[in-house]
Amino acid sequence: MAKARKYHHGGVRETATRAALEMIEQDGVDALTMRALAKAVGVDHRALYRHYPDRDAVLAAVAAEGYRQLLSDQQLACEGASSPLQTAFEVYVGFALDHPHLHALMLTRSRRAMDAHAALGAAVKAELDQLMIWSRQALGVERGERETDARDLAFAALGAAYGLVTLASTASLMSRSPEDLRAFVTDQVNGVLTGQLLRFGRS
Numbered sequence: 001m002a003k004a005r006k007y008h009h010g011g012v013r014e015t016a017t018r019a020a021l022e023m024i025e026q027d028g029v030d031a032l033t034m035r036a037l038a039k040a041v042g043v044d045h046r047a048l049y050r051h052y053p054d055r056d057a058v059l060a061a062v063a064a065e066g067y068r069q070l071l072s073d074q075q076l077a078c079e080g081a082s083s084p085l086q087t088a089f090e091v092y093v094g095f096a097l098d099h100p101h102l103h104a105l106m107l108t109r110s111r112r113a114m115d116a117h118a119a120l121g122a123a124v125k126a127e128l129d130q131l132m133i134w135s136r137q138a139l140g141v142e143r144g145e146r147e148t149d150a151r152d153l154a155f156a157a158l159g160a161a162y163g164l165v166t167l168a169s170t171a172s173l174m175s176r177s178p179e180d181l182r183a184f185v186t187d188q189v190n191g192v193l194t195g196q197l198l199r200f201g202r203s
Contacts, residue, residue: 013051016041017061021102024062028101032058059105060117066106067123070095071130078134085134086193089157093186096165097178104169107162131158138193139200146200153196160192161185 019040023032034055038045052058073095074088081087096103114121135150136143164185176184 012041012043012047013061016048016051016058017065020058021062021065024101024105025099026101029059029105034058056113057117060109060113060120062102063106063109063113064117064120064123066099066102067120067127070106071123071127074130083138085131085138085154085157086190088131088134089161089189089193090186092158092161093165093189094182096161097168097182097185100165100169103165128154138197149200153193153200156196157189157193161189164188 016037020032020037023037023040032055034048034052035045037058038048041048052061070092074091077091078084078087109120109124114124131154132147132150135154136145138153139146139150141150168181168185
């Protein structure tokens, strides 16, 4: 039996989150169990429950980390970009295709899970709030102006991106090389953005 590792205060939770993220990235959500995670971290599974009450709490923490990574990547890419909303969705497509299991986890967390796990709710809100900022910029409006249009613009592109990436991950799209697939999905999402902006009077 492997000797349990010693961690500083909070170390088990942080290490468990990273280990769970790696497990999900490699083998998908179904591969994650509390016993397997405890073994990966090097602690007794009962000790893990002192930091995470159940598997859903671990999944929420990993999903929150995914949203934080996505937003960080988007903000970095959008610095100085001429079309931040388009750039943000190009990053989104790349992130989703590069991290299919993590992306699926992120987009399948329920409203109940977001309400129950504050960190996940905050991470989702931060992503959506930033998309709204970029959407307003694309429409040329200030906060409080045409909020419905700004929301619809962002969510139309989000829906297109999520749907196409999901089809790609389930092999429902015609087989393509990774480069062609990324270009195809990005082009389709950009088409949705362009169409919506024309609809709302911006090009």
